[in-house]
Structures are given as structure tokens and as C-alpha cells.
Amino acid sequence: MADTHIDREALSVLREVMEDGYPELLDTFLADSESRLDELRNTADAKALSEVAHSFKGSASNMGAVRLAALCQELESDAKDKSPEDITRLVAAIRGEFDDVRPVYEDERQHALTH
Template sequence: MQQPPVLDTAVIDELREIMGEEFDRLVASFERDGQQRLQALHQAFSADDAEQARQQAHSFKGSSGNLGAARVAALCVEIEQYARGGDLPAAAVLMEALENEFLKACDQLKTPGMA
């Protein structure tokens, strides 16, 4: 299966057009929220709390998808599915990839002309 792009440029272009100068504020909010979601996911895995992991992945998927962070959203879908099935070890394995893709998305969102 082909991996989605880091960012969905169609979504980014539309958001930039709609939000104008406020787009940078949206990106900063996404970055803060994403860091909190990653921390909450780690806590859910540490506590062996599949439902909390599912909820955090679901919320992170939504915010990522809304901002066009396609790979982050795709990884969140996988984590959410594993957590729903109670397979926290499989979900936890994806955390490093999720963190890496989140960093890439944030970097590209903050780089003029990249998104």
C-alpha cells in the first residue's frame, strides 16, 4: 500500500486561502495540540489503557486530517484500530513513526512554499 504524502497540499492551499495570516496561528495550535496528544498516547500505553489510547488517536486523527497532515492521520487510524482491538503492543510500535511524521508535518507546515 502506498504511503500518503506528508501533507495534503490541496487541504493546505484551501486553508491558507481561507485563513490568510491566521494560518500560522493554526499551525502553532496544531503543533501544541499534537505534542499533548503524543504525550497522552504515551501515558495511555504506560497505563495499559486501550480506550484512552483509542480516544487520543481518534482526536489526533481528526485534527491532523483537518490540517492536511495525511501521514499523521493515517498512522492515527492504525493506532486507533489496534487500540479498539485491544492490541496495545502493536499500536505502541507505531508511536516512533507517528512522532517522526508529526515532526515532518510541522516542519513542512512552517516552511514557506513547502505546503
């Protein structure tokens, strides 16, 4: 079954390219994601939301988090046209998606450290 949340092939390529730096890359992604989620939650300005969403989309995409990247893209594109309620819902969806995929990256990190 295809994983609609994570591009496993992208992760596999990253693992090969990064080699010993892979666990650190995963750590950075997890830490940056948490800080970006905080920014999204605490930002009311549409332009600032769009910028954070753009940056989050880029890292999610690079890390193969395809659904997370798509949600960030939606927020980036539509932040200025959405109601505060819609933005709150979308930020919650981004948070939920990150919570869903985070264990995969934590497992990847654990696996990389032990092999």
C-alpha cells in the first residue's frame, strides 16, 4: 500500500546521501517542525503565516512528508483569503499531520543510530 503521508523513497535517498549526518538531519527536522508549529499557532498575520508555511513546506517536502507539505502549501497559498476559523482549522490539521508522521522520523533516527 502506498503511503500517502511519507515518501519512503525520498527518505531512502536522504539516508544514502546524508550517511552519518542522517540522524542529525532528522533531529533538525523534528526540532524545526516544532518551532514552526508554535509560530503558526501564535501568528495572526496572514503574511507571516504564509512565510512560516512556505518554510515548513520546503523542509517537509525535502524530508518526504508529502501530506504535511501539501497542507503547508494550502496555508501558504490561501492564508490571506481564509477566515481566522479556517486558519485555525488548517493549522490544527498541520499539527495533527505532524503528530502522525513524527514517530516515523523518530523511528528512522533510532534505526540510523543503531545501524
